[in-house]
């Protein structure tokens with residue numbers, strides 16, 4: 184069956200994309216408003232896009248009720264954000280911070296999460312997240328009237344020492360991070376522990 188993406192409604196395009204482009208890693212993004220209010224929310228239109236410079240990409244859609252999300256507004260205002268990765272142990276907290284709440288609410292406090300000061304940017308990272316990327320906006324691209332992509336240059340990455348196998352060689356115990364990914368629908372997730380190896384040719 185072919186679905187004509189040009190004539191489909193935006194809602195149905197969303198369903199087809201998110202039901203098939205899986206699993207998607209989750210960027211748990213912390214930002215600060217121009218007034219310094221800390222914000223956190225999850226984004227699964229997310230991936231790493233290059234290493235020289237190191238670039239992460241995040242797809243931000245407008246709120247269903249209209250208007251840019253707080254994360255998007257804050258990134259445009261301050262040009263800084265932190266991408267925290269999500270272990271299964273913090274899945275529920277991540278979900279709480281991603282609820283639609285007023286811009287003046289600190290979502291980390293809402294989820295009983297602690298902030299850790301970043302080194303190079305103002306937004307803090309989230310305690311308990313095993314990996315956090317401190318980013319400065321490389322480019323923000325409007326890809327439609329209700330969506331944008333933010334490319335972030337990674338200035339520093341924090342990786343909990345217990346997962347660093349060999350710091351000199353930058354070897355990380357990826358499986359031990361127990362990161363989760365987003366699947367189809369609003370509530371389905373995947374673990375990253377079902378793996379197989381294939382030797383490179």
Ligand SMILES: Cc1cc2nc3c(=O)[nH]c(=O)nc-3n(C[C@H](O)[C@H](O)[C@H](O)COP(=O)(O)O)c2cc1C
Pocket residue numbers: 209222223224225226227228229242243244245251252253254255277278280281282283284365
């Ligand atoms: C696992 C997960 C993935 C999400 N992925 C996206 C996404 O890729 N893009 C997006 O615009 N919203 C996404 N959302 C919804 C936002 O997190 C949600 O709209 C949030 O309230 C935005 O918060 P903010 O207004 O504080 O930025 C996702 C939510 C969850 C729970």
